[in-house]
Amino acid sequence: MFLTPKQIIYPMRYLRPLLEKGNGAEELFTARLSDFLGGGVHIIPLGRARAGIHLAAKFARLRTGGRNRVAMLPHTIPDVINMVRFAGCEPVFIDTLENSTNIDIDHLGEILDESVCCVLITHYHVNQARLDDIRELCRQRNVLLFDDCAIALEGDYAGLRMGSTTDASIFSMSGFKSLNYVWGGALATRREDMAAFMREELARYPVLTPKQYKEHMLAVLKYDIATRPVVFPLITFPTIKRKMRAFSGQEALSFVRRETEKIEDTVLSRPRPGVLKELARKLDGVSKRLAHRRAIAAIYDQFLADHRVAPETSDEVRAGSCFTYYPILVDPERRDRIYRKMIDHNYHIGLSLYPNVHELEAFSRMPGRSINISKLVRSMISLPTHPKVTRGYALKLASMLSKIAYSFAPAMMFV
DSSP, X not given: OOOOOSOOOOOOOSSHHHHOOOTTHHHHHHHHHHHHTTSSOEEEEESSTHHHHHHHHHHHHHHTTXXXXXXXXXXXXXXXXXXXXXXXXXXXXXXXXTTSSXXXXXXXHHHOSTTEEEEEEEOOSSOOTTHHHHHHHHHHHTOEEEEEOTTOTTOEETTEETTSSSXXXXXXXXXXXXXXXXXXXXXXXXXXXXXXXXXXXXXXXXXXXXXXXXXXXXXXXXXXXXXXXXXXIIIIHHHHHHHHHHTTTSOOOOOOOOOOXXXXXXXXXXXXXXXXXXXXXXXXXXXXXXXXXXXXXXXXXXXXXXXXXXXXXXXXXXXXXXXSSEEXXXXXXXXXXXXXXXXXXXXXXXXXXXXXXXXXXXXXXXXXXXXXXXXXXXXXEEEOXXXXXXXXXXXXXXXXXXXXXXXXXXXXXXX
């Protein structure tokens, strides 16, 4: 059976973007991305996407005259929390609904007091289901609303593209993303005051150097090579199997990226012009990749619809979502065994894409609640949807997972 990695690096030109001068590249990139997001939005290119979260939190704190709390989901990487802290703000954690990535609106309402300057929501495999209600609640409480669209490029909600539905949206364009380079990102906003603030701040930032890109480029390239068709089945996957056996009996949780004690110079930087030119060139391919991910998600739905994460999400919201992965719920007591069993059957799948950072020592004393998120990260298995996942492979994977996880396999509905 053909072995397929759970994630891939979408094709990129590694060195050329660092060497190109890219005359007019920023104007090209901002115009094209604005049109892509439906037009009428200011696009602020970022050297690293997390700088958008850092500057958005800083803008909200200054605009609200000293309010310094940011209501946000702890189902993310540690450095997203750090970007808020380095902006002089204090995170307060919002919980989700049970078995869901959708925000608990009632809990959000309890959090939004006069100390909160903004809300940062995250769109996961599906968009936040009650975006209209979140937006109205923020309007009533006079707080800004931002959304983390790191894995939601070209998602839409009620006919509007992500990037135009909140006060500002932050997009990531780093190695694993659908539109990708080693590092990169953008902030989109309709607000003139926020766009002016962002441009003023970024004008003081230096341009990233080739040397700064190099370290992370090697890590991206290493993963890229490890997941290529010849290398993955012969070297990478057997290594994964050996590691799974070595860690048998230990709880398997999401890989937790390193935490940082201060903001890195690479964050406080602007992208190279050649990188923006590369991203603008690749923008046309995003729609095709999105269509593929949605098609694979529809195949998984045939087997696993009764077990998907965020089951309360409407068909309309799901139709506008990006499905960068497809998570399902399993018995948390059996989750690790199911995961390892699928690896033994030569299916490379994942766990929760992100940890619950509220459980980490550095963030455990921060205010808020994350009880449902703690349960979710221990009940989730994530299935791949990227372009190397064929329809036939998705059918076989879903059928096998149904047998292993739920002791039955529904009738196959071939498309």
